[in-house]
Amino acid sequence: xxxxxxxxxxxxxxxxxxxxxxxxxxxxxxxxxxxxxxxxxxxxxxxxxxxxxxxxxxxxxxxxxxxxxxxxxxxxxxxxxxxxxxxxxxxxxxxxxxxxxxxxxxxxxxxxxxxxxxxxxxxxxxxxxxxxxxxxxxxxxxxxxxxxxxxxxxxxxxxxxxxxxxxxxxxxx
Numbered sequence: 361x362x363x364x365x366x367x368x369x370x371x372x373x374x375x376x377x378x379x380x381x382x383x384x385x386x387x388x389x390x391x392x393x394x395x396x397x398x399x400x401x402x403x404x405x406x407x408x409x410x411x412x413x414x415x416x417x418x419x420x421x422x423x424x425x426x427x428x429x430x431x432x433x434x435x436x437x438x439x440x441x442x443x444x445x446x447x448x449x450x451x452x453x454x455x456x457x458x459x460x461x462x463x464x465x466x467x468x469x470x471x472x473x474x475x476x477x478x479x480x481x482x483x484x485x486x487x488x489x490x491x492x493x494x495x496x497x498x499x500x501x502x503x504x505x506x507x508x509x510x511x512x513x514x515x516x517x518x519x520x521x522x523x524x525x526x527x528x529x530x531x532x533x
Contacts, residue, residue: 363395364388366442367404370485373466380470384483394483397435402472402481406446407433408462408489409525410455413533418514418526419497421454422505429509429518431525433484434502443467447487455491455506456498463488468528471521488529 361369371384387402388394395404409431410419420429432454433447440446444462451460469486497506511530515523 363436363440363442363446364392367395367485370443370466374470377470380472383472384470384485387483395436397479400478400480402479402483403435404443405433405435405482405484406440406443406450406487407431407484408447408451408460408487409468409522409529410451410457410460410489410491411463411529411533412491412495412508414493415508416511417508418511418529419455419457419491419495419506419508420514420518420522421500421503422507424502424504427504429507429522431486431522432489433486443485444487447485448489451487451489454500454502455495456500457491457495459492459495460489461492463490463529463532465532468532469525471525473521486525488525488532 391399393399423430432451434450436446467485468488471484474481499506514526
């Protein structure tokens with residue numbers, strides 16, 4: 361199964377955000393390459409909010425280009441066999457934490473946001489990843505910093521999309 365086909369199946373199974381989900385599916389129907397960065401009409405990205413429920417904390421990255429505290433995530437790569445695999449790869453690479461596991465049940469949220477040209481937008485499929493006990497983070501080349509934040513601190517440092525992702529993740533937990 362291609363990554364495009366996987367994305368369509370994942371989105372068809374996702375039961376929330378009906379209008380936005382339809383926008384994602386319309387995009388993929390119109391753009392067979394819509395999962396790749398090269399699709400300038402916009403492309404699917406995969407991300408994961410790394411959480412440690414036992415400590416009531418999330419791990420955020422200070423994105424090098426955007427200079428914003430965000431969840432881990434980014435572009436799909438040819439080796440990715442599914443959106444879940446892409447989200448888990450991105451979370452592992454950007455956090456430096458081996459042994460992350462995705463929260464069962466598929467994506468937690470969708471978030472479509474504009475990006476600078478030549479592309480127009482990211483169609484982000486957002487998951488949540490559980491950190492193993494005693495996880496130690498590492499700063500990646502894509503980050504200026506990575507840091508654990510208590511759930512109630514996230515709204516002070518991150519934008520509304522991260523806050524909504526945390527709320528949806530906590531509801532699923």
